[in-house]
Amino acid sequence: xxxxYLARIATTAERACAMxxxxxxxxxxxxxxxxxxxxxxxxxxxxxxxxxxxLTDLFSQARVWADIVRTRIAGLxxxxxxxxxxxxxxxxxxxxxxxxxxxxxxxxxxxxA
Numbered sequence: 001x002x003x004x005y006l007a008r009i010a011t012t013a014e015r016a017c018a019m020x021x022x023x024x025x026x027x028x029x030x031x032x033x034x035x036x037x038x039x040x041x042x043x044x045x046x047x048x049x050x051x052x053x054x055l056t057d058l059f060s061q062a063r064v065w066a067d068i069v070r071t072r073i074a075g076l077x078x079x080x081x082x083x084x085x086x087x088x089x090x091x092x093x094x095x096x097x098x099x100x101x102x103x104x105x106x107x108x109x110x111x112x113a
Contacts, residue, residue, distance in 0.1 A: 003047060003049065003052070003107055006045070006046075006047055006103075006107050007104060007107035007108055009039045009040060009045065010040070010062070010100055010103040010104040010107055011104045011108075012036050013033075013036045013037055013039070013040045013066070013100050014097065014100035014101055014103075014104050015036075016029075016032045016033040016035075016036035016037070017033055017036075017037075017069075017093050017096055017097045017100055018097060019032065019033070020032070020033040020089065020090070020093050021090060021093050021094050021097060024086045024087070024089065024090040025086055030073050030076065030089060031073075033069065033073065033093065034069075034070055034073045034074070037066040037069055037070050038070070040062050040063060040066035040100070041063055041066040041067045041070055042063075043063065045059060045062070045063055046059045047059070047107075052107075055103065055106055055107075058099060058102055058103055058106070059103070061099050062096070062099050062100060062103055065092060065095060065096035065099060066096065068092045068096075069089060069092050069093050069096055072088045072089045072092060073089050075088070076088060076089055
């Protein structure tokens, strides 16, 4: 994928993740996060250029955490327990957020250069 496209995906997912962490009981925030993470969880979410080789592990971590968060959101939508289960989404989203920030920052640097 193109670095500018990857940066846009990471930045959009980062913002959605931050919103979901800040507003864990908001179903619209979780839905927006679920949609934003679809591209991050995709196996093609990686840079092909050699100058991004140092980000390979970060892309892999982002894909794994995005998949975990999306699975938890999908499970929460079918759960009848309500708010106590919200933490099942909030905690992994909080772990995903710094990974997305790092990706956004690194990809932004390459685009600015």
